[in-house]
Structures are given as structure tokens and as C-alpha cells.
Amino acid sequence: MKPRTVVWHPRARADLIALYDWIAERADPDTALEYTTQIETHAAKLADFSERGTPRDDLVPGLRTIPYRRRTVIAYRVLSDEVEILRLVHAGQDWDG
16 A cells, blocks of 8 residues: 555644643753654654554544554544644643643
8 A cells, every 4th residue: 555645734733833832841942842753753654554543433533543652642534645633632731622
């Protein structure tokens, strides 16, 4: 099977930036950069293994999730030729929904 292209929805990209800021405030910018870069690397692997996440049709039809270091959840959907990263949720953050 041909690898899919991994694309980030603008909201997911905003989540990643917000997570960077949150970590940088509580730790330091280097730690924040390392953590968020590793999330991007982890998400990029979905190009080859897009079906590996947990289906979450109970939340949104077609939604899948994978954890990163048991603290961050990557929510995405698989389309015909791409994987769209929809949101990131980090356990320590206060989210509106």
C-alpha cells in the first residue's frame, strides 16, 4: 500500500503550538521543542500505519486516536490518500472541550 500524506488541520497545528507554549512556561523552551517535535515525528508514522489507532466512532464517525507517551492523544481521520491530524489533547492542560 502506498503511504498516505499526513496533513495537520489548522486547529491541530494550533493545539501543537499551544502545547509548546504550555510546556515552555512550566519547563523551558528546549523541552517544549523536543516534546512537540517528537509528537510530529510520531504523527508522521501514520503515513505508513494509519489504521493502527483506536477507532472512536462513538465521538465522531471516522475518528481514530493514538496516544503519545500516555500524556497526549493525537486525534485523526484516515482519508483515501491522506491522514488528517485533527486535534491534540494533553492530559495536563485545561481544555474547553
